[in-house]
Amino acid sequence: MELKKSVVYQEIIFYGMAAIAMGIIVGALDALFGEVLILITQFRGQHIAWLLPFLAVAGLAIVHVYQKFGKNSSKGMGLVFTAGNKQDEEIPKRLVPLVIGGTWLTHLFGGSAGREGVAVQIGATVGYTFGKKIHFQDSKKILLVAGMAAGFAGLFQTPMAATFFALEVLMVGAIEYRALFPAALSAFAAAYTSHFLGLEKFSVDLNVDLPVDLSFAGKVVLLGIVFGAIGGLFAKLLKNTKGWLAQKITDPYRRIFVVGVLLTISLFALHMGRYSGLGTNLISASFEAGTIYSYDWVLKLVLTIVTLAAGFQGGEVTPLFSIGASLGYWLAPLFGLPPEFVAALGYASVFASATNTFIAPIFIGVEVFGYDTLPYFFAIVSVAYAFNNGHSIYAQEKAKIDHLR
């Protein structure tokens, strides 16, 4: 008993130290990736007419490099899930430069995509590499979770949300509590590191003080149902479009090229690149009383799904934030609520329902919009989560794993 206890403490302390080291490494990689991505986004904004025509060609390059050098890297997030669930699959270190490069290319030439896929894959790879060298029970899984938390935290600088995100997405419907302490340490270390290295955090001081009565509660429930349905729809459409495209055009070169050309045309035609990239332009407009069209959220949703289904790289999360924010901004007047408030609710809760997570989005809400907004985010996310029809952008990977068990 005494012996066992000292081993347990030894493990905790050891994991803690490994987690901090991992957090620093992942935070630094996130900062590099994220800062270059911001430069790329600015550059694209200035030269969209010269860049967007080459999206299809950039796609060919991405597919080529993945096929030639990637080993099993093309499985992307799927690889993270299988490794996290103890399948004997390697996460090769080359995944890191590949996913970073692929995402930079996607964004430079105007694809509509996110960035957290990169950060989480960086974190997972670092965590897996640490875990392989350590021989405690389940060390690979625990440090993989910690690495994912660090990846998310370094990118968005929301360490509490990141901790729960890593725990929640890897284990849909269940939380692996032993990984919690290392994940939290790793997330804070990564967030501080990337902040120290100059990556900026997006935050808005919402400063709402709305009277909470039955009518307000009713509005929040209705909004939650809408956000929940739209997030669920995103997850379902992404899965179906991926499957449909893969079936229609089996050759990945041909697929990314053909869809790339169509994307170039659409992205040009629809406000000249307004829906290219992360969607941070829509987020800014939603919180700075800029221009938001009623159809912004629909187009961002469709174009992100098509970009990712074609084989471009990046992720879903920032587009989900922007879909939620622009949808909320547009809905606000119908509900007689402040636009930036409903935009904030959409920001967190469309993310919640598309990823089928509950705790992480509440923390995203408060870490971006201020701690005093906690009850609003608790309420909206509870509803959105209940009404997402059980879909998740990670469900495909998860289902595969359940099938293997």
Add this chain to the structure above:
Amino acid sequence: MELKKSVVYQEIIFYGMAAIAMGIIVGALDALFGEVLILITQFRGQHIAWLLPFLAVAGLAIVHVYQKFGKNSSKGMGLVFTAGNKQDEEIPKRLVPLVIGGTWLTHLFGGSAGREGVAVQIGATVGYTFGKKIHFQDSKKILLVAGMAAGFAGLFQTPMAATFFALEVLMVGAIEYRALFPAALSAFAAAYTSHFLGLEKFSVDLNVDLPVDLSFAGKVVLLGIVFGAIGGLFAKLLKNTKGWLAQKITDPYRRIFVVGVLLTISLFALHMGRYSGLGTNLISASFEAGTIYSYDWVLKLVLTIVTLAAGFQGGEVTPLFSIGASLGYWLAPLFGLPPEFVAALGYASVFASATNTFIAPIFIGVEVFGYDTLPYFFAIVSVAYAFNNGHSIYAQEKAKIDHLR
């Protein structure tokens, strides 16, 4: 598919309505129980010399009523756990008056105990009774969880913490996400109802703004280890003392009488009833710069364990809050930190480690001490949770269930 979806929505809406109805009933019962308990506490404070001598006799009455009328009620929280984990065990409605009466008697005659056991058992009984009448899959379990959340929420008026508490304690290490929406609705309904009926919420505006640097982080980690170890110790000692006493004095009448007499002597000798009841006197003293002795937390810990192990009724949570607060208040000067700040950290994190929960205590922290304190509670609870040695005051029940599976 269409059909299935509409059934799912129907279920969600149905659970939602049931949850609100349950929340109102449970909140009203909590208000009745809680307000009378406050009157009893005041009355005891004024007449302690006349009441404390009869603690052992009150114990006999509690055992007698439970044995004669209780059916399986004496299993208390254990019953909630087995019913929650789909064992075919009934929760009889009589559990409610029995546990309320037993707890009032325990507190009137000066035992050291909590109150949340009552609230959670009220909620669980109401949830179970609703669930039995409904024929959706897993409805008993889902409404049991919602009922527990309502019970906790009605008593402490911390609905977010209550939601997670119910999810976390019933499923150690895993969270049943489907129960989340009904649990949240039920918890809010209960909190509003009990508040409306006059039960007051304990809250403190902490208003801290401390510089977060490495030295501060180091202090929080050290404090977290201490709070984690003490909470774990409480859980372990409670379990061992229960086992030891049951073995030493097999007759429950004899056990509660003998220990009752010893408790009367100890509680008299040790500051004349200072350690009787909930421990709210120690909590008030910790946050209003009152008198806290260095040994307050030790005596409250020992006397609560002995009271509960003897067979008295109530619960553990408020004593855990008071142990954490008084320990924190005493430790603060050693760490050069504001006493009420460290008391608040102890309040949430000793509760976390003794119950082996993580998310609920963070929300307890922010719902009692202000939303802006979120990062402090996230940090202290992460550490305390990691260092509790895996003990839990609910572990015994949980272990039994795992064994049955």
